[in-house]
Amino acid sequence: MNSPTFIRLRFACKLSFAIVFALFVGFHLNLETPRWSVLTAAIVVAGPAFAAGGEPFSGAIRYRAWLRIIGTFIGCFVGLVIIILCARAPVVMLMLCCIWLGVCTWISSLVKVENSYAWGLAGYTALIIVVTSASGPSALLQAPQFALERCSEIVLGILSAVLADLLFSPRSIKQDIDRAVDQLLVRQYRLMQMCISNAEKEDIDRAWGDLVKSTTALNGMRANLMLESSRWQRVNRRVRVLHTLSLTLITQACETYLILLNHPEAVQENIRELLMMPAETPQEVHQNLKRVRQVLATSLTHETLLTVSTWVGTATRYLLVAKGVHTNSGISAVENEILAGEVEVKKPSAEGHHALINGLRAWAATSIGCLFWLWTGWTSGSGCMVMIAIVTALAMRTPNPKMMAFDFLLGVLMALPMGALFYMFILPQTQQSMFLLCLSLGALAFFIGIEVQKRRLGSLGTLSSTINIIVLSNPMHFSITTFIDSAIGQIIGCFVAMIVLSLIRDTSRERTGLTLMNQLVSSAVSALTTQAARRRENHLPALYQRLNQLLMMFPNDIAKYRLGLNLIIAHQRMQQTEIPAKEELSLFHQQIRKTADHVVSAKSARKRAYYYDRLLKEMHEYQQKLVDNQAPISVTGPVKRLADMLHRYRHALID
Known part of the structure; x- marks a missing residue:
């Protein structure tokens, strides 16, 4: 049948x-x-x-x-x-x-x-x-x-x-959603294994690129599911959150890989061994994560790499929500806290x-x-x-x-x-x-x-x-x-339409790609804030939507979407950084965001270069202000890495 x-x-x-x-x-x-x-x-x-x-x-x-x-x-x-x-x-x-x-x-x-x-x-x-x-x-x-x-x-x-x-x-699309939810978790686990085992860069690029596409496809299934029956409303809420959790897992795994390139010893050996245990089903992933959580519970906080511990926590939340997707059961208090945790932000x-x-x-x-x-x-x-x-x-x-x-x-x-x-x-x-x-x-x-x-x-x-x-x-x-x-x-009508499409050429591909990259820059810089409410905003779906557009527009430009992923990682790190609540810093954040918006909206290459250089200058001044306000290394470090990245890839981001 x-x-x-x-x-x-x-x-x-x-x-x-x-x-x-x-x-x-x-x-x-x-x-x-x-x-x-x-x-x-x-x-x-x-x-x-x-x-x-x-x-x-x-x-x-x-x-x-x-x-x-x-x-x-x-x-x-x-x-x-x-x-x-x-x-x-x-x-x-x-x-x-x-x-x-x-x-x-x-x-x-x-x-x-x-x-x-x-x-x-x-x-x-x-x-x-x-x-x-x-x-x-x-x-x-x-x-x-x-x-x-x-x-x-x-x-x-x-x-x-x-x-x-x-x-x-x-x-019905429900069975396909159940299957996609399980496959995503197993593939996320394999990506983390690749990141902590120093796998080939090309293999990691292929793995996270496929995961971004699969996560986007899962989110796209929600509209079809809701049109089948109103009884899938709880599943719809859960799949929306799974979309964000999956993107978070990708970001945390890739950030772990970047950290281990410079600090191979950052992950404890016993945690590495537990994470490297093979898992082919969600149940096996659940058992492995349970063992890792037991080790993390007995370890000192400063001894554990932050991205690994947060990845394990995100994967645990994924498992909890995924169970509700399969059963369509009532939403528990713990699950409701996860579902209502963040406000998704739409981007133009x-x-x-x-x-x-x-x-x-x-x-x-x-x-x-x-x-x-x-x-x-x-x-x-x-x-x-x-x-x-x-x-x-x-x-x-x-x-x-x-x-x-x-x-x-x-x-x-x-x-x-x-x-x-x-x-x-x-x-x-x-x-x-x-x-x-x-x-x-x-x-x-x-x-x-x-x-x-x-x-x-x-x-x-x-x-x-x-x-x-x-x-x-x-x-x-x-x-x-x-x-x-x-x-x-x-x-004749079809022929005329084809002639017009051929004569009026669409040369906006490069321009659109540059705009997407500049929007990622603006998002990373705009994550600098002293307001707790802004830090709770969920920008990941919109950011990965832009990255997915880059993947479709430039399928062979690996360097471009590596840079895009690095900017998303920088955004997440900035958003989780608790900057000292000082009026001077808050006002400077507004100035930096305004300059970043000018970079995105600039109509000419000259104006874009002018505002980008001004953004680099303001980022340098901001680092000095952080030092003057005695900000800890947990704040100054990510800001310096972001500023260095923007300076290093200046030509790629404005030309």
Whole structure:
């Protein structure tokens, strides 16, 4: 029952059922364009499968469904507002819609990927409403009815997708979370073993890099879990804390490795031997940690390396919370203290310039298509415009927009012969039988559903484009001219979008990487504080999110993410340092934070270098102030190491 072949076939049946049910109900309710409900069901079910490379979790389908509803309603509302304001000026109306699409694309590039789908949909839905209404004076008067029909048909398609997911054994993500939680703990233990045994630097880099990705993936599973059932709320709280604890374990293990490079004798031999005992399961890790805690309890505090003792304490808390994840039991008083211990801090996006380029691309592509349509009066110009909007709005959400646009182009090219087969031969023969109509489309969805799970290039585009050009209307009309115009409009729309993506180059990669590094510098420096409340703030998830972005943007630049990890370690050390509560130091902290913010926000290399040098100067002055205020070595030592690091890597952080 759990074989890969069975799961693939089950998902193909799920996709077929969603499409057939949406088609059947759409015709039964006498909806004018059941095509939209069918297309929605196909995209909501197949989209997550294409992204996951297999059957998606049930929460992923429902999450995408909610985002599609929200985006559709926002887009319809904005489209109607634009029509009401500019009905007498069609050119202005279309240009405003292009601007709206660009703004939505810009916002979708700034927010996290999961929620960006709603903004992208809001952008091109408004354009669909406006473009369809601009095709003639009578269509303009029917815009409210058109928007209402689209909303109702989108909701029907989404209900069909959710019903199909419920009927065909929804795949729960809970078991995957349980498995990931256990694997993370064992891998964290192995990383610590590597760090205290002086393993090869490349092996350690690979181990902690994989752990960062796995920890990020675990945190991403929470949204899908919460959409499955409200009974997972306690698990959701625990997984959120496990995310932080896992990142803390990575930081403490890597800091231990850096300390042992200069002081190999810093870890007691008996503790090293206990930690080096093999462990393949969470239970074995638990037993080994229990022995280490017994030794630590009988050892003097100054004889034990701080990072090792804190790592053992963090791993113990991880075990306690992980047990609650497996059982979903009530939260105890001790566990509640762990769950409520820190306040997570959100950081602004570092991809502002990248998002601006994406918005510009979307606006330019749709504006070119709009002007071409107005100039030529092409009958299928509206279809071309819609395809340009869809490709630019959705492709910008992906790491490689050009590849996504090529996938769409390949899909519409494959949809031409496949759609012609259905439109000219199969569908006309099914007009007297709803059963044959559903059977033919169900068979198409079944075979493409198998290919979508393999992430076959062009498979998702083929499914959506084929459904789009066969024009499932009520009643159905079979005009060869209309079909050819629609198919060519789709192809030209994808081609124009690809040309715009190629001409407007995104050169923000290096700039974004530099901004991410400077934000890590700013976070490390901003951890200098005399306030206990600021020290309780949890910056680790945001910091590792930036580090994960660096890993994805520069996969082969080991030096860059080693430096990023060192800055995160410095931040954690600064945050745990109790600086003397002096007014003079507190005021100087504000000055240093302000200068660090200027480094991040600097628009030119000259200004960035100026503020960075000023930051180095202030860090030097701050060290002297610490000496004047008789700060202990536990304070001056970490500050000096941070200042030396900033000076040593000056060129890497500003050039």
